[in-house]
Every structure is written in structure tokens, then in C-alpha cells.
Amino acid sequence: MFDLKTVNRFLPGRYRDRIDEAVETLSLLREIRDPRVLLSLGPSGVRGLVWKRGKQGVPSKVQASHSAHFDFTYPADHPEMQVLYQRAKQGQWDADMLPWQISVDPENPEVPLIPEDFIGWDDLHVAGIRLSDKERQRLLYSVTAWMLSQFLHGEQGALFAAAQVTEAVQFFDGKLYGATQVMDEGRHVEVFHRYLTQKLGKLYQVNDNLFVIIDALMADSRWDLKFLGMQIMVEGLALGAFGVVYKLTKEPLLKQLLKMVIQDEARHVHYGVLALRDHIKNELSESERQEREDWALEVALLMRNRFMAYEVFEEWAEGTMSREQWRQMVSRAPGMVQFRRVMFSRLIPNLREIGLMSPRILPRYEQAGLMQYFTGLAADKLSGEDLVRSLDSN
Ligand SMILES: [Fe+2]
Ligand SMILES: [Fe+2]
Numbered sequence: 001m002f003d004l005k006t007v008n009r010f011l012p013g014r015y016r017d018r019i020d021e022a023v024e025t026l027s028l029l030r031e032i033r034d035p036r037v038l039l040s041l042g043p044s045g046v047r048g049l050v051w052k053r054g055k056q057g058v059p060s061k062v063q064a065s066h067s068a069h070f071d072f073t074y075p076a077d078h079p080e081m082q083v084l085y086q087r088a089k090q091g092q093w094d095a096d097m098l099p100w101q102i103s104v105d106p107e108n109p110e111v112p113l114i115p116e117d118f119i120g121w122d123d124l125h126v127a128g129i130r131l132s133d134k135e136r137q138r139l140l141y142s143v144t145a146w147m148l149s150q151f152l153h154g155e156q157g158a159l160f161a162a163a164q165v166t167e168a169v170q171f172f173d174g175k176l177y178g179a180t181q182v183m184d185e186g187r188h189v190e191v192f193h194r195y196l197t198q199k200l201g202k203l204y205q206v207n208d209n210l211f212v213i214i215d216a217l218m219a220d221s222r223w224d225l226k227f228l229g230m231q232i233m234v235e236g237l238a239l240g241a242f243g244v245v246y247k248l249t250k251e252p253l254l255k256q257l258l259k260m261v262i263q264d265e266a267r268h269v270h271y272g273v274l275a276l277r278d279h280i281k282n283e284l285s286e287s288e289r290q291e292r293e294d295w296a297l298e299v300a301l302l303m304r305n306r307f308m309a310y311e312v313f314e315e316w317a318e319g320t321m322s323r324e325q326w327r328q329m330v331s332r333a334p335g336m337v338q339f340r341r342v343m344f345s346r347l348i349p350n351l352r353e354i355g356l357m358s359p360r361i362l363p364r365y366e367q368a369g370l371m372q373y374f375t376g377l378a379a380d381k382l383s384g385e386d387l388v389r390s391l392d393s394n
Contacts, residue, residue: 044216055205062218068167081173088180095191102253104199106141111250113144118335127321146312149204152192157214159185161230168223184264204311231272233299239265240343247391263384270379276354293356345373353378
């Protein structure tokens, strides 16, 4: 049988990496078991992974097709969302109040952006990447800029998704709350962009897999899928990721910036749980619920397996080590392991809470090693202050 992996071993590095990339793209589409999920993610997969739309350096147009839901009777229809709306109004903050006067030297080992163990130095060494102390600092700087760039691109997606959901959602109290979230996301775009351009002087293009998710959500006409994708999956994982960097960074401006963003994001995920819990339980048929359940698992796996910082690989290691070796390094590096652990400990309890982890899907989560997070607290039980406190204390 024709085995690409074997053929790959005999090819020069550049061809080998291109084939590795193509195999990865194909396996992504092949792994999706539910044809309805393939239909929803497939076209975005082609646009993002094959055509690389996110990396063409020109504005990218995505056709949106949801319906705006108007209600001229202005019902008070969701008391918990009303409370969140009040909290969100009171929690607004101005990005200018952050200590932007702090000067940031991204290569200063005395004030590291992220700790040394974020990277698997031994794996790099074995693969032929030998770096001086100065170069090691520079690689850590690249990895931080890559992560923060993806946060920024995710925030742009969140801004548009929040605007779309505000139009489409049927809860009137949800629309008022949604208006505050649109403002929050605009502010997040502002602070990440400002930090990356003014303090780090480095901005990476959108990761292809993140582009796939954003593209699929923008184009999908079903509001609950946008909600699920943006509020629970992308925001839930981002909240975990922000938490890890907040906890680990010694750079005071970044720490303060993330603390403020985390408190906003905790409200956003809380809103996602409130809106989806009732909808999934009461409005969807069992077949529709199963489709969401499958979709959530595919996206969770996409996020776990495919955020491999290949953009950093292309800059630092392409030609010396293979993509496969890089992937192994990223999946084993202690910092990255912690990163994934915290992300999923935030996400999985929310999926459980909204009814998307029924016994039929649990074996697949078990197989993916994600069941250990099943019993954690969901976002409706965790305020932003609780989150920051728990990150500060351990
Ligand atoms: Fe955000
Ligand atoms: Fe958000």
C-alpha cells in the first residue's frame, strides 16, 4: 500500500514538510465522523487550510447569513442576563488606564514574558537546533508574540461574532448584554494590537486552524452554533490561555492587561452558558443536539491538536528539523502541556453544563484524554474575580 509517511522520509526537508502539511489537512477532514459537521467545517477547512485565505494579506470577506431577530415589545425575558448586563456596564474600563508607560524589553531574561520551560529545548537540540542564550530568549519572544497574535485574531472573530449574535439572539435581555460584549471585544482588539505593535514590535498572521473556526462561525446561519463556537469554545479556551500567561508572565504590563481581559471574558462565557443551556435542552431535537455535540468535540480536537505554532517553526526551524519533530516538541514541552491542561479544564465543564456531553460522546472524550476535566466548575459558577483569585493563589 502506498504510504505517504514512508515516502516522506526520503524526501528533502522542504518537500517533506509540504507533504506533512497536506496529510495533516486531509486527516483533519477525514477525522470528522458526522457528515453534517463535515458540511459545516469542510468549506472553511478548504478556505483556511488549502487556500490559506487568512494569510493572503488582504481583507478577507466572509458571507454571513443569519437572521436579525427584532422584538418591538421589549420583553424582560431573562433575569440572569439582566444581572450580567448590569455587571458588564459597571465593569467597563478604558484601555488608556493600563500602565502603557512601562517599557518592555521582550528579550530581557530578568523580566521574562513566558518561562523557559515553555519550549522543549532538549527536543530542539536533538533535532539539530542549537541556540545561544540570546537566541533562546529571542525564540521565547517569538512564541509569546505568536500566542498573543492568535489571541488578537481570535478577538477580532469574537468582536464580529458578538455583533452577529446580538442581532440574532431571541432574548431581549441578551441583546442589551450583547451590546456590552461588542464593546468589550473592541477593547480587547485594541489592547492586544497595541501591546503587539507598540511593545513587542511583532505580529504574526492568523493561524490556519483558527481561521477555519472563525470562518465557519461567521458563515453559519444558526445563532446557537455561533454561540457555541465563539462563546463556549473559542472564548472558553482563550480564557484558559489568558489565565496561563497571566499566571506565568513576569512582565507587569502584560499581566495587568490580561487581568482586565480575563474579567470581561468570564462574563462572556457565563452568558454563553446561560443562553445555550435552555436552548439546547428545550428547543433542539435530539438529532440537532447530537450534531452540536459532535461539532463541539471536533472543534475541541482541532484546537488541541492543531495549534502547533507552525508560523514560528517556519521562522526558526524549517529546513533543519521536520514539522513532525516540531509537533512532538510542542506536544511535550512542559509549558505547552500546562497550557492545554488549563484550557480544557475551563472548556469541558461548560460543555457538560450546556448538555453537550451525553453518555454517547463520553468514550470519545475519554479516548482523547479529556475526561479528567469533566467535574470542574462551569462558567456560571465562576466570576472573573474568582478566576483571577484562583490564578493568583496557586
Ligand atoms: Fe475578548
Ligand atoms: Fe469574549
